[in-house]
Amino acid sequence: MSGRTIKVDLLARVEGEGQLYVRVKDGAVADVRLKIVEPPRFFEALLRGRDFREAPDITARICGICPVAYQMSAVHAMEDALGVTVGGSLRALRRLLYCGEWIESHALHVYLLHAPDFLGYPDALRMAKDHPAIVQRGLRLKKAGNAIMRLLGGREIHPINVKVGGFFRTPSRAELAPLADQLEQALDDARETVRWTASLPMPALDLPCTFVALRHPDEYPFNEGHIVSSGGLDIAAREFDRHVHEEHVPYTHALHSTLDGAGPYLVGPLARYNLNGDRLAPAARQAAAGAGLGAVCRNPFQSIVVRAVEILQACGEARQIVASYEPPDRPAVDVPVRPGLGYAATEAPRGLLYHRYEIDGSGAILDAKIVPPTSQNQKSIEDDLRRFVTAHLDLPEQELQWRCEQIVRNYDPCLSCSTHVLRLEVDRP
């Protein structure tokens, strides 16, 4: 048999719709395509002419799984354009909201989307028949993340409380307090999650790629920091466009990204962990060491363990923010309306999310650019598939296909995100 094709028409347990195509010819992988077939929704075009204050609510609709990430990148970019800084308790509350999204999104991925692959189940519901306590622990964690989103954001999906300059309404100490007990339980569940994910049967794979993430002087990165890479890149968000290039390829509805001098690169939990391991809280660092994660983790299958470590990190941060919270004097700082160009990158659960906006003197958006994590990861995912299939051509058809699906799921790709910001570019002769 000289020719062989692996084809998955609808990738399951990912957010959004995608296809997978691998062609093997004469014993070698001839072609690998991750096709993101989500229909484009043209957000960057839709944003033109809208008021800058609408960006957090509109861009949230790019993704129902990580709306807070879009809201955070949007408000930070607008504040950059308008010369506004948000600090103190308001900044802490933003981190708390982001913790909520990380916990919810990572717990969803670890337990409901990713773990069934390691244990050979088609989904978590069937996994729950044999392992009810495990799935219930995952649901409990997910619920703790959602509780933060609901309390602070107003609701879990597309929260309504985020605005440029801060929040519409900030909670009192008494309103935040009930989260403390839930977070105590979540911390126990998160520690157990790290132990459990580390015990899963782990295929070997080594990823020789460049990692890119935010890095902050003393925090594990959420909202702020420089963009750094394992290859020595160290730039501010406003320099992103000069170093990252996007390409429109025919078979996918999401643009491919490459980094100056490094080609394909990877964002997300592995990149964050590899570039910021020293910024983890002691509890998370110990748990990572106990799980056998080294200082650098290059096996994308192990991303499930890294996500568990990040859940623990986020639960710890959230508990600390709740415990030390002092309500701010005002729910938001004043925001002047003036023309400007603003940039921001924040760490969505799936990795670096870049926004750039240009606004005019009336506050109308003239131009918007959004680069979501999954489109940045597309090329790495394809490289990864190529490497894995090349090394495992002897696997039976069904198993090889399942493994390929699992490789895509290693990245927790959000296909809705990656496509829905496909840009309309003016192509004038």
Added chain:
Amino acid sequence: MRRRRPKLAVWKFASCDGCQLALLDCEDELLALADAIEIARFPEASRAAVKGPYDLSLVEGSITTPEEAQRIQQVRRVSRVLVTIGACATAGGIQALRNFADVKAFIALVYAQPRYIDSLARSTPIADHVRVDFELRGCPVSRHQLLEVIGAFLAGRKPQTPASSVCLECKRRGTVCVMVARGTPCLGPVTQAGCGAICPAYDRGCYGCFGPMETPNAAALGGRCAELGLSRAALVRVFRTFNAGAEAFRQESEAHERPHDQG
């Protein structure tokens, strides 16, 4: 003998995935739900798919490509009861903003490689294409209402979702009216209830993500918002967000776009 569980299918068209996520957000009910109804096709949750026909189909997303327009016909054929969930499926969603653009100029201007993209000029709700048995509103839908729809289906009754406005939910929640007390423009008076009146409870006006209520008086509200200081351009935007394609909101946004109209 145990009665056969009805088969549930979840389908996605142009959308953000948020409304189907609402199903996975039922953390306390999810496992019980899977006992009561067979989750036969739900790609976001399972790689196993049971063949149709399906007893209940939940459809998320709007129709934006020729392929989607064909696929929804097939979904209808294999679905005994078809329920649309969310603003995309019931009103075209935020992507229906393209419906207001000058489509010819829009397409002529656009993208690096337009030949790769096959997109319709308009984003339309599912009911424009096939018969829909029930529409559940919201951007996103409420988890409680979603459970109510599935529960009602299992019990063989009509889902109970209020047709009243968000105002009623504010009263029930004890929220002081943000428009009366603070002069904050609010779409609550014309927006269908169902969210629990979240925005006014967080000191902001409702932005209409559940779409128009039954027989809304959008023109009167538009007039009042103008008195509160909203410009015509702002009024166009206020009615033109996640339910821009819903008839009452579309008409009201267009009324403020016309140069010689009153209001």
